[in-house]
Amino acid sequence: MAESTQEPPLHVVVFPWLAFGHIVPFLELAGQLARRGHLVTFVSAPRNVARLPRELSPRIRLVSLPLPAVDGLPDGAESTADVPPEKVELLKLAFDGLAGPVASFLAEAFAGAGGEGHAKRPDWIILDFAHNWLPPIAEQHKVPCALFLIFPAPFVAFMGPKAANDAHPRTAPEQFTVPPPWIPSASSTPAFHLHEAKRIAGGFHPNASGTSDMSRFWETERRCPLLVCRSSREVDGPAACALLRELYGKPVVPSGLLAPYDAVLAAAHAGGGGGGEEEEDAGGGVGPVMRWLDAQPARSVLYVAFGSEAPLSPALVREVALGLEIAGVRFLWALRKHAAAAGGGLLPAGFERRVAAAGRGVVRAGWLPQVRVLAHAAVGAFMTHAGWSSLVESFLLGHPLVMLPLAGDQGLTARVMAARRAGLEVPRAADDGSVARDDVAAAVRRVMVEEEGEAFARAARELQRVLWDRETQEGYVDDLVHNLLLQRRRE
Incomplete structure (x- = not known):
């Protein structure tokens, strides 16, 4: 060049x-x-x-x-x-x-x-x-x-x-x-x-x-x-x-x-690090989230984020939450502000308290630096709406996917990625798109816990090789x- x-x-x-x-x-x-x-x-x-x-x-x-x-x-x-x-x-x-x-x-x-x-x-x-x-x-x-x-x-x-x-x-x-x-x-x-x-x-x-x-x-x-x-x-x-x-x-x-090569390289250069007071003030609590990641074992955390635009119904949010709890894996969920604020008790009663007490889950209402999170050594997979920009970021870090497409091109993209064995799509009801907690849990466990997950990880690493x-x-x-x-x- x-x-x-x-x-x-x-x-x-x-x-x-x-x-x-x-x-x-x-x-x-x-x-x-x-x-x-x-x-x-x-x-x-x-x-x-x-x-x-x-x-x-x-x-x-x-x-x-x-x-x-x-x-x-x-x-x-x-x-x-x-x-x-x-x-x-x-x-x-x-x-x-x-x-x-x-x-x-x-x-x-x-x-x-x-x-x-x-x-x-x-x-x-x-x-x-x-x-x-x-x-x-x-x-x-x-x-x-x-x-x-x-x-x-x-x-x-x-x-x-x-x-x-x-x-x-x-x-x-x-x-x-x-x-x-x-x-x-x-x-x-x-x-x-x-x-x-x-x-x-x-x-x-x-x-x-x-x-x-x-x-x-x-x-x-x-x-x-x-x-x-x-x-x-x-x-x-x-x-x-x-x-x-x-x-x-x-x-x-x-x-x-x-x-976003520069962002990934900058995140790698920064290492884990929870950030100082300046980041905590500017990010509204990003620092504590990153420090929580620092304390987790390598590749043990599922990062969950569904973009800034796709619709999130209260029923879908509740089923995803309960599915994550049933799956029993560590997770960090970036729940955008509009979804977090909708109707008050959007998350199941006691959910945040239970997963926090178990040391397994953090729900962050608002923005998180997605590339930096995906680049963290503790993150092992990405639960995503399959938006193209989010997937490109994930490809760069070699993460297998748990996909819950919500709008636009995302359904087609999720099917293409599932055919490549880079991840799994969470099943949804054909007529209304409803999601069942047990299906969420099963998809998460297949990617992160069960032996099958290594095949998804290999396909994700192949996409990483292509991107690099x-x-x-x-x-x-x-x-x-x-x-x-x-x-x-x-x-």
Whole structure:
């Protein structure tokens, strides 16, 4: 990987959707571009920008654009981590209100173009699925847009382009429980379970923002000459991006998995360590949690975290809690604030007291530094919603998985990982997705306690080996940069 290019550096505007599962891979991509000598302007809402790491490359400029107020959206809500799942559609409505500020930002950027550094004319805008209003603004300034798909390639293929969906319309949830006709019959692409399919079908219908998620995606994709997929041939298979190119009829460039190497190396350098007073104050109690991990035997703790956006019903939380208790393993559960605060006694009566008294479990209401936790020597497996960013972090540390997919692409991803024997999916009722405590306990024990767990651990270590082949992973970004430069040369 070259630190600088042989021609003037690119200036790329990078603008993710307002979810940290999106912001994190967009920021990793920004860092990779900056390491190659290119300039990045990273755009988000102010609170999201304030939450980003302090130590970023000087080639990355952060731009904050405040969201407009929307009735029903909590004050200060700027990401999916700030709202319960039912309010996310209002966040999309607020996000659409950024069209005017973004237009002004780009007009100012192009009015001052010709200078050095970040005053240079933007060459590309790399955007997300929700930005259907941005390509027309970019076209006014003759700057191309690239749609960065942070979802796994099998999910992007399963959802399909508008033309394929128009030719083979899917109007009932049951139609999402089988692969669509545009997926090759020889493919091993899985399908959604019925309870998941109901949510997926809902993404084709307008929400409070006035449009559907799929309409946003299709309109954004239609106006982007380049698609970038967070994909790796070593994980997704050699045909994944080729299928996407065939389906979408335009170049599709894999970015590699954009694993957070620097964060993992920093965690390894820090060692265990519970942190001092500064970390405890800043993290609201993170220090004691890390010190509890320090006291546990190596690879004995199940880390439990279900992301910042996926829905967690009280019934699901209670069954997971009781399943963990029945399993009898040590665990650390990062239960996000909205779930922890919902309805008071969400966890079973006496649960926290019992597991704490036994020295086996800690429930942390709120944020935890996930990469640092996963990198801790005491952690031996990861119970997750199977969000792609969380799985990439887990791959990097070689942890087997206990998967409880909750929304979006997660069901497909969990099935792909289970087929690779990297972990187990917790069974759920087909119609309503309910979870039984005994099934949770059985899955946890199969991965962490029983002899079968070693097979899951071996598969997880193989994924770890793939991710730490940095030369291959960096090569994907080099190819992406080559494609971005080619477009500029043609202008």
